Amino acid sequence: MLLSVLSFTAAAVLLVVLPGPDTLVVVRGLARGGRGGGVRTSLGVLCGLLVWVIAAVLGLSALLQASEIGFEILKIVGACYLVWMGLQSLRSLLRPVSEAAETTAKSSWLNRSGGFFSGFLTDILNPKIGVLFITFLPGFVPPGYSVAWTTLSLGLLYVALTALYCAVLIAASTKISTWMQTPRIRRRLDGLAGLTLLGFGVRMATEH
Template sequence: MSLETLLSFTLVAALLVMSPGPNGVLIAKTVPTSGRAAAFSNVGGFVSAFFLHGSLSILGISVILVHSAEAFFVVKMVGAAYLFWIGLKALRDALSRKAIAPTVQPARNKRTLVRAFGEGFLTNALNPKVSMFYLAAFPQFIPAGEGAIAASMMLVATHSLINALWFGAMIMLLAKVSRAAGNPSFQRWLKGVTGLVFMGFGLKLATLRP
């Protein structure tokens, strides 16, 4: 793979990562409510899901997913239901009268980190748009022949690195203002906005067509 090809893919992937989406919303919710460690666990889930989708694309399973209306519909609806459930849960927490104490730091709890990783992983693993991105990108940027698999994994690694750098910077920025935004009223407001946005993403994904 030439340097020019890799740089071209990097630009496309960077624009995709930086565009507003469920990942950014999840990070914006996690940092002030659960801490930096949980947010980095979210990012770990993102990256793991990217490699899963990349591997499936390389093996050709994602081709079946996109070309099979039934398979695409199942994965699409499961992903949409998961995003909608996250949004509904956040909205329920926002409407709850239970105060969220700013001194609580659940990110230090190992179970919270595992849950945060799972949220990041499922948010992307159940999103067929990630597979569709790889299926659209691989034919344009990888060479045909023996080096196709290695080139494909390099593209997945590049996409994952851009994702980690972008959201890592976002986490550090949000962490600096988390004290000012750590009061219970702000956290309820944030959960409410997050819930509505995630529910919107879920509905949008449910109407997505291959």
């Protein structure tokens, strides 16, 4: 069991730190809402992962993997959501800096509530995470151990590693959080995040 856990941890760390939509949406949350925005977005990401872990344990992810139509529908919805977020970020480039700053102040309540859902929906609408868990986690279950309970334990370990990674991102951004929220800098970050999110969305929609 110890060898399986160590092997899983090494593989999971590589998956967690690999840049993807989760990392980007947390950085976007930091740029838009500072440290608090990053925390709320990270909590949304973690809750989305937790839902997929439970689905993997219950076998729901296996059903998703077996249903080609269901997988494609969820993939397209997830891709559309990423594209929508990308377009929302790019909209800031069309507004003057002063107007963008004023809009940010007026919509701060939306940023506070929307950060969590941005992170949550980014994960929950990505069917590849569910397929990853149903194919990845059971491979580290040693013979003689309960598949369900061991899969759950490994899944929770994956969520914990993701939480640690998000905490490192947030801690590293503390000193530059004010700089990131400067209207001119935030516009540039929003533009970069928007283009990247559009890229992720297009790739998700076209990958097989």
